[in-house]
Amino acid sequence: MSDLAVVLVDRLAGAFEQARDPERAVGAAAYMRDQFPFLGLTSAVRRARARVALAGLPPPAESELRDVALACWARDEREFQQFACDYLIRHIGVAGPAFLDTVGELITTKSWWDTVDPLATHVVADLVRRHPAQTARMDEWSGAADMWLVRTAILHQLHYREATDTGRLFGYCARQAGHRDFFVRKAIGWALRHYARTDPAAVRAFLTAHAGNLSPLSIREASKHL
CATH class of the missing domain: 1.25.10.90 (Leucine-rich Repeat Variant)
Known part of the structure; x- marks a missing residue:
């Protein structure tokens, strides 16, 4: 050390x-x-x-x-x-980009929302923004067995606004629409609600298209300010 x-x-x-x-x-x-x-x-x-x-x-x-x-x-x-x-x-x-390995270790150890969320929305967000090749890791995490990695992938663009990769945002949310865990369902709604500040029409269209797959929690959270 x-x-x-x-x-x-x-x-x-x-x-x-x-x-x-x-x-x-x-x-x-x-x-x-x-x-x-x-x-x-x-x-x-x-x-x-x-x-x-x-x-x-x-x-x-x-x-x-x-x-x-x-x-x-x-x-x-x-x-x-x-x-x-x-x-x-x-x-x-x-x-540098390799630091994402360390952050992944932190996310999957002593995991709870109070550490995972700031790591996702600020630390991972910054690393992926500065090192775009790491979006491939987000693709991996979006389908991971560990729900906290899934939550991180969904939330890492939370503050990207106009720079949001909507294909990945909506793709990750659709991929995990039926996830059974509260924290993933909540993350889907939170991410969509934030992006609705930038493009509400796109979020409305996504909710309509996936109404049969998304949980009521995700839809309720995503729709709060629409």
């Missing part, structure tokens, strides 16, 4: 521990269906404590970015993974 990762995670541990809130931690864990232990930090407190830990440290190189992310993922408390998502979003510009 790089020196930067060792120093940063050690600082984070100390800064987070000072703000630990056991009562809030119980509620936070329950909200996440008791899948992860928490320190009980609100997002505002976590980010304030992170700024203390980051003070004076240089920006990471790509290898250091990976080390920090994996070191945070190795920690038990969920706030470390949430910090890692913020850190990746801030510094993803230093990463």
Whole structure:
């Protein structure tokens, strides 16, 4: 592990521990269906404590970015993974296309919406936008057995607006229209709802064409602002 990762995670541990809130931690864990232990930090407190830990440290190189992310993922408390998502979003510009392998590892480990969604809509989004050849990986992920990779493929263009590859957006949604998992069905509706801000007619046409295949949840979410 790089020196930067060792120093940063050690600082984070100390800064987070000072703000630990056991009562809030119980509620936070329950909200996440008791899948992860928490320190009980609100997002505002976590980010304030992170700024203390980051003070004076240089920006990471790509290898250091990976080390920090994996070191945070190795920690038990969920706030470390949430910090890692913020850190990746801030510094993803230093990463090349191969970094998508690391992000895939994070998406499929300790998976839940609070880490998968920022990784999908910001980190993966940036990597694919800067390295278009990686759209082939999105094609793979859109049919993966792991539902979180499917969700990521569907959501990675969430903020692309006019630059959205509609063939892939609609293709992924159609491919997984009958998926049984709530999080995939929700992702379909969310992605379509966002794109409807750019091209509502296209989304209406897609919903009409696939009304018999899409779940009521996906249709309801996609139609909210139409």
